Amino acid sequence: MLSTTLAACAHRAAEAPPQAEPVVVVRTVKETPPAELLRCPAVPLGLPSTGEALIPADWRSAITRLSRSRGEVAGQLARLIAWHTGRECGAD
Numbered sequence: 001m002l003s004t005t006l007a008a009c010a011h012r013a014a015e016a017p018p019q020a021e022p023v024v025v026v027r028t029v030k031e032t033p034p035a036e037l038l039r040c041p042a043v044p045l046g047l048p049s050t051g052e053a054l055i056p057a058d059w060r061s062a063i064t065r066l067s068r069s070r071g072e073v074a075g076q077l078a079r080l081i082a083w084h085t086g087r088e089c090g091a092d
Contacts (some may be wrong), residue, residue: 038081040089041074 032038055063078089 033084038085040081041077043074 082088
């Protein structure tokens with residue numbers, strides 16, 4: 001029998017793309033930070049739930065921005081402390 005298959009039409013398995021080697025990151029800590037930098041931030045009391053105050057809109061939005069910023073910084077510090085010490089703030 002005569003084969004009619006052409007060499008250019010032969011089925012080839014797709015070659016897998018070369019895999020990049022994983023990047024290893026090593027972090028060396030030369031010294032432990034001072035204890036006051038590893039102390040969890042204190043949680044301040046909020047505004048009272050009773051009483052009234054007339055706060056202008058621009059002041060109210062500034063107070064909101066400052067409060068959110070303070071919360072973000074305290075959260076970032078708590079995560080950094082947990083990462084460095086291995087214990088969560090408030091888990092004592």
